Amino acid sequence: TQLLEQSPQFLSIQEGENLTVYCNSSSVFSSLQWYRQEPGEGPVLLVTVVTGGEVKKLKRLTFQFGDARKDSSLHITAAQPGDTGLYLCAGAGTGGFKTIFGAGTRLFVKA
Amino acid sequence: NAGVTQTPKFRVLKTGQSMTLLCAQDMNHEYMYWYRQDPGMGLRLIHYSVGEGTTAKGEVPDGYNVSRLKKQNFLLGLESAAPSQTSVYFCASSLVRREGYTFGSGTRLTVV
Numbered sequence: 708t709q710l711l712e713q714s715p716q717f718l719s720i721q722e723g724e725n726l727t728v729y730c731n732s733s734s735v736f737s738s739l740q741w742y743r744q745e746p747g748e749g750p751v752l753l754v755t756v757v758t759g760g761e762v763k764k765l766k767r768l769t770f771q772f773g774d775a776r777k778d779s780s781l782h783i784t785a786a787q788p789g790d791t792g793l794y795l796c797a798g799a800g801t802g803g804f805k806t807i808f809g810a811g812t813r814l815f816v817k818a
Numbered sequence: 819n820a821g822v823t824q825t826p827k828f829r830v831l832k833t834g835q836s837m838t839l840l841c842a843q844d845m846n847h848e849y850m851y852w853y854r855q856d857p858g859m860g861l862r863l864i865h866y867s868v869g870e871g872t873t874a875k876g877e878v879p880d881g882y883n884v885s886r887l888k889k890q891n892f893l894l895g896l897e898s899a900a901p902s903q904t905s906v907y908f909c910a911s912s913l914v915r916r917e918g919y920t921f922g923s924g925t926r927l928t929v930v
Contacts, residue, residue: 711860740918749822749908749921750861795860797918805877806919808853808861 710734711798713809720786721817728781728812730796737801739779741770744793744811786816820844824909824922831899831929839894839925841909849912850892851876851919852884854905861908867892899929 714729730739738757742750754763756772756779763770767790769782783790796809822843831837841850848869853861863876865884873884881903883895892911896903906926910919 738917742918742921747923749910749923750919752918752920755918797861805863810858810860 711796711807711809713794713796713812715812716810717813717815719815719817722787723785726783726786726814728794728814729778730780730798730809731778732798733777734798735776735801736798737776738799739772739776740797740799741779741781742795742797744795750795786814788816788818790814791816822909822911822920822922824907824925826925827923828926829928831896831927833899833901833929835899836895836897837899837927838896839907839909839927841892841894841922843890843892843911843920845911845913845920846889847911847913847920848889849914850886851910851912852882852892852894853908853910854878855908855924856905864894864907901929903927904929
Protein backbone atom coordinates (compact mmCIF):
# COMPACT_ATOMS: atom_id res chain seq x y z
CA THR A 708 0.00 0.00 0.00
CA GLN A 709 1.35 3.40 -0.99
CA LEU A 710 1.58 5.97 1.80
CA LEU A 711 2.47 9.63 1.86
CA GLU A 712 3.60 10.91 5.23
CA GLN A 713 3.61 14.61 5.92
CA SER A 714 5.52 16.33 8.69
CA PRO A 715 4.99 18.17 10.85
CA GLN A 716 1.28 17.58 11.37
CA PHE A 717 0.82 20.98 12.96
CA LEU A 718 2.92 24.13 12.92
CA SER A 719 2.29 27.44 14.68
CA ILE A 720 4.75 30.25 13.94
CA GLN A 721 5.09 34.02 14.09
CA GLU A 722 4.73 36.23 11.06
CA GLY A 723 8.07 36.63 9.31
CA GLU A 724 9.48 33.22 10.21
CA ASN A 725 10.58 30.64 7.66
CA LEU A 726 9.30 27.05 7.64
CA THR A 727 9.61 23.79 5.74
CA VAL A 728 7.00 21.08 5.35
CA TYR A 729 7.95 17.58 4.25
CA CYS A 730 6.18 14.88 2.26
CA ASN A 731 7.79 11.43 2.25
CA SER A 732 7.06 8.03 0.78
CA SER A 733 8.80 4.76 -0.02
CA SER A 734 7.05 4.76 -3.40
CA VAL A 735 8.07 6.46 -6.63
CA PHE A 736 5.63 8.95 -8.10
CA SER A 737 5.21 10.14 -11.67
CA SER A 738 4.22 13.56 -10.34
CA LEU A 739 3.52 15.25 -7.06
CA GLN A 740 1.16 18.08 -6.28
CA TRP A 741 0.86 20.50 -3.39
CA TYR A 742 -2.48 21.98 -2.38
CA ARG A 743 -3.64 24.50 0.19
CA GLN A 744 -7.02 24.12 1.83
CA GLU A 745 -8.85 26.74 3.89
CA PRO A 746 -11.68 25.94 6.34
CA GLY A 747 -14.94 25.11 4.60
CA GLU A 748 -13.36 25.01 1.15
CA GLY A 749 -11.86 22.45 -1.17
CA PRO A 750 -8.11 22.10 -1.73
CA VAL A 751 -6.60 24.52 -4.23
CA LEU A 752 -3.72 23.37 -6.40
CA LEU A 753 -0.48 25.28 -5.79
CA VAL A 754 2.01 23.41 -7.95
CA THR A 755 2.78 20.16 -9.77
CA VAL A 756 6.32 18.79 -9.97
CA VAL A 757 7.17 15.96 -12.35
CA THR A 758 10.95 15.70 -12.70
CA GLY A 759 13.31 14.37 -10.04
CA GLY A 760 15.21 17.26 -8.46
CA GLU A 761 12.81 19.83 -9.88
CA VAL A 762 12.43 23.11 -7.98
CA LYS A 763 9.50 25.47 -8.52
CA LYS A 764 8.90 28.83 -6.93
CA LEU A 765 5.60 30.56 -6.33
CA LYS A 766 6.32 33.97 -4.76
CA ARG A 767 7.53 33.12 -1.22
CA LEU A 768 6.86 29.39 -1.63
CA THR A 769 9.55 27.01 -2.91
CA PHE A 770 8.69 23.43 -3.86
CA GLN A 771 11.23 20.69 -4.45
CA PHE A 772 10.77 17.16 -5.78
CA GLY A 773 13.30 14.64 -4.53
CA ASP A 774 15.86 13.23 -6.96
CA ALA A 775 14.32 9.75 -6.64
CA ARG A 776 10.76 11.14 -6.95
CA LYS A 777 9.81 9.67 -3.57
CA ASP A 778 9.65 12.84 -1.51
CA SER A 779 9.04 16.56 -1.67
CA SER A 780 9.35 19.68 0.43
CA LEU A 781 7.59 23.02 0.66
CA HIS A 782 9.54 25.95 2.04
CA ILE A 783 7.83 29.23 2.93
CA THR A 784 9.95 32.34 3.40
CA ALA A 785 8.79 35.14 5.69
CA ALA A 786 5.41 33.56 6.46
CA GLN A 787 2.35 35.80 6.58
CA PRO A 788 -1.04 35.30 8.28
CA GLY A 789 -2.52 34.75 4.82
CA ASP A 790 -0.43 31.56 4.52
CA THR A 791 -2.50 29.95 7.29
CA GLY A 792 -4.20 26.77 6.11
CA LEU A 793 -3.91 23.03 5.60
CA TYR A 794 -1.16 22.04 3.16
CA LEU A 795 -1.64 18.72 1.38
CA CYS A 796 0.73 16.81 -0.83
CA ALA A 797 -0.54 14.27 -3.35
CA GLY A 798 1.38 11.76 -5.43
CA ALA A 799 0.33 10.22 -8.72
CA GLY A 800 1.53 6.62 -8.98
CA THR A 801 3.67 5.34 -11.84
CA GLY A 802 1.33 2.44 -12.51
CA GLY A 803 -2.42 2.07 -12.44
CA PHE A 804 -4.75 4.91 -11.71
CA LYS A 805 -4.38 6.24 -8.22
CA THR A 806 -3.35 9.53 -6.67
CA ILE A 807 -2.81 9.36 -2.93
CA PHE A 808 -2.96 12.25 -0.48
CA GLY A 809 -1.01 12.91 2.66
CA ALA A 810 -2.94 13.73 5.85
CA GLY A 811 -1.74 17.33 5.68
CA THR A 812 0.20 19.91 7.65
CA ARG A 813 -1.91 22.48 9.43
CA LEU A 814 -0.09 25.83 9.47
CA PHE A 815 -1.05 28.78 11.66
CA VAL A 816 0.82 32.04 11.21
CA LYS A 817 0.33 34.55 14.01
CA ALA A 818 0.46 38.28 13.32
CA ASN B 819 -15.73 30.18 -14.67
CA ALA B 820 -17.60 28.17 -12.05
CA GLY B 821 -15.06 25.31 -12.11
CA VAL B 822 -16.42 22.43 -10.02
CA THR B 823 -19.77 22.90 -8.32
CA GLN B 824 -21.10 20.58 -5.62
CA THR B 825 -24.60 20.45 -4.22
CA PRO B 826 -25.77 20.42 -1.49
CA LYS B 827 -23.21 22.06 0.80
CA PHE B 828 -24.62 20.56 4.02
CA ARG B 829 -26.91 17.61 4.70
CA VAL B 830 -28.08 15.65 7.72
CA LEU B 831 -29.40 12.14 7.15
CA LYS B 832 -30.90 9.54 9.40
CA THR B 833 -29.37 6.07 9.35
CA GLY B 834 -30.82 4.07 6.47
CA GLN B 835 -31.86 7.07 4.37
CA SER B 836 -30.56 7.57 0.85
CA MET B 837 -29.27 10.61 -0.96
CA THR B 838 -27.40 11.74 -4.05
CA LEU B 839 -24.60 14.28 -4.20
CA LEU B 840 -24.26 16.17 -7.46
CA CYS B 841 -21.01 17.36 -8.99
CA ALA B 842 -20.84 19.50 -12.12
CA GLN B 843 -17.77 20.82 -13.94
CA ASP B 844 -17.62 23.27 -16.81
CA MET B 845 -13.97 22.79 -17.84
CA ASN B 846 -14.52 19.88 -20.26
CA HIS B 847 -12.36 17.64 -18.07
CA GLU B 848 -12.32 13.92 -18.83
CA TYR B 849 -11.48 12.69 -15.34
CA MET B 850 -13.74 13.12 -12.33
CA TYR B 851 -13.37 11.86 -8.76
CA TRP B 852 -15.18 11.59 -5.46
CA TYR B 853 -13.13 11.80 -2.25
CA ARG B 854 -14.03 11.79 1.40
CA GLN B 855 -12.00 13.73 3.95
CA ASP B 856 -11.84 12.65 7.58
CA PRO B 857 -9.69 14.17 10.35
CA GLY B 858 -6.16 12.77 10.39
CA MET B 859 -6.80 10.48 7.41
CA GLY B 860 -6.36 12.75 4.45
CA LEU B 861 -8.44 12.48 1.30
CA ARG B 862 -9.49 8.98 0.31
CA LEU B 863 -10.73 8.10 -3.15
CA ILE B 864 -14.24 6.62 -3.26
CA HIS B 865 -14.91 6.26 -7.00
CA TYR B 866 -13.61 7.85 -10.15
CA SER B 867 -14.42 8.18 -13.84
CA VAL B 868 -12.08 8.45 -16.81
CA GLY B 869 -14.78 9.59 -19.20
CA GLU B 870 -18.50 9.79 -19.92
CA GLY B 871 -20.22 6.50 -19.22
CA THR B 872 -17.31 5.02 -17.24
CA THR B 873 -16.85 4.53 -13.50
CA ALA B 874 -14.36 2.64 -11.36
CA LYS B 875 -13.82 1.85 -7.68
CA GLY B 876 -11.32 3.73 -5.60
CA GLU B 877 -9.88 3.02 -2.19
CA VAL B 878 -13.11 3.10 -0.12
CA PRO B 879 -16.06 2.30 -2.45
CA ASP B 880 -18.27 0.24 -0.13
CA GLY B 881 -21.67 1.78 0.54
CA TYR B 882 -21.45 4.20 -2.40
CA ASN B 883 -22.48 4.14 -6.04
CA VAL B 884 -21.72 6.58 -8.83
CA SER B 885 -22.89 7.45 -12.31
CA ARG B 886 -21.50 9.58 -15.12
CA LEU B 887 -24.19 9.80 -17.76
CA LYS B 888 -22.96 13.18 -19.01
CA LYS B 889 -19.33 14.29 -19.26
CA GLN B 890 -19.89 17.33 -17.06
CA ASN B 891 -21.73 15.56 -14.22
CA PHE B 892 -20.64 12.95 -11.70
CA LEU B 893 -23.18 11.74 -9.14
CA LEU B 894 -22.41 10.03 -5.84
CA GLY B 895 -25.18 7.99 -4.22
CA LEU B 896 -25.61 6.57 -0.75
CA GLU B 897 -28.32 3.91 -0.79
CA SER B 898 -28.54 3.29 2.96
CA ALA B 899 -26.58 5.84 4.98
CA ALA B 900 -24.56 4.73 8.01
CA PRO B 901 -22.95 6.86 10.75
CA SER B 902 -19.52 5.77 9.41
CA GLN B 903 -20.32 7.78 6.28
CA THR B 904 -20.33 11.03 8.24
CA SER B 905 -17.62 13.00 6.47
CA VAL B 906 -16.83 15.86 4.14
CA TYR B 907 -17.17 14.81 0.51
CA PHE B 908 -15.21 16.46 -2.29
CA CYS B 909 -15.63 16.15 -5.99
CA ALA B 910 -12.69 16.92 -8.24
CA SER B 911 -11.88 16.91 -11.92
CA SER B 912 -8.75 16.94 -14.06
CA LEU B 913 -7.81 17.20 -17.71
CA VAL B 914 -4.98 14.71 -17.30
CA ARG B 915 -4.14 12.75 -14.18
CA ARG B 916 -0.59 14.00 -13.64
CA GLU B 917 -1.46 17.70 -13.69
CA GLY B 918 -3.47 18.00 -10.49
CA TYR B 919 -7.12 18.42 -9.68
CA THR B 920 -9.71 21.17 -9.43
CA PHE B 921 -11.83 20.58 -6.36
CA GLY B 922 -15.35 21.63 -5.47
CA SER B 923 -16.07 23.32 -2.15
CA GLY B 924 -17.33 20.14 -0.51
CA THR B 925 -20.46 18.66 1.07
CA ARG B 926 -20.54 18.16 4.82
CA LEU B 927 -22.68 15.09 5.50
CA THR B 928 -23.77 14.00 8.96
CA VAL B 929 -25.52 10.67 9.46
CA VAL B 930 -27.32 10.34 12.78
